[in-house]
Amino acid sequence: MSRVDAATFRTALARFASGVTVLTVRDQTGVDHGMTVSAFSSLSLDPPLVLACVDRTATVLPHVRAAEVFGVSILAADQEALSARFAEQDVVRFDGVPLTHAGEGPALLDGAAAHLVCRRVAEHPGGDHVIIVGEVLSARAFDAPPLVYALRRYGAFAPDAMP
Secondary structure, X not given: OOOOOHXXXXXXXXXXXXXXXXXXXXXXXXXXXXXXXXXXXXXXXXXXXXXXXXXXXXXXXXXXXXXXXXXXXXXXXXXXXXXXXXXXXXXOOOOOOOEEEOOOOOEEEOOOOEEEEEEEXXXXXXXXXXXXXXXXXXXXXXXXXXXXXXXXXXXXXXXXXXX
């Protein structure tokens, strides 16, 4: 069996629509760190687990590894600019961004479709990424529709009625 080249693989996976999240941690000095993560998924209902895939070279990875708790803001349809901002390398990501802290823990972006606060319980190698597994300690959903990413573009999920 031949190995698929990276460009073909990326093009094929671009057809898989995903939500967009911003993963955040707060370091021991109280500084917030975060990044956009589209490779995010629920993993288990009992116990409630999620996973996030973080590039091995991401500047936030050492902070995630050092923190016991991380936050996940599931972005709302009108937060495309925040997704782009937290994906950039050379910006002060949190500067001027409305947020709430989960107690002494991670920042959660205001206006998101949902917030999760998770305890990091495992890490697994995943090629050029690291798979971070978190046990969900708290979850809150809001009425905003989620931001969707597919075919290298943003879009919105527009259900007839949100539950």
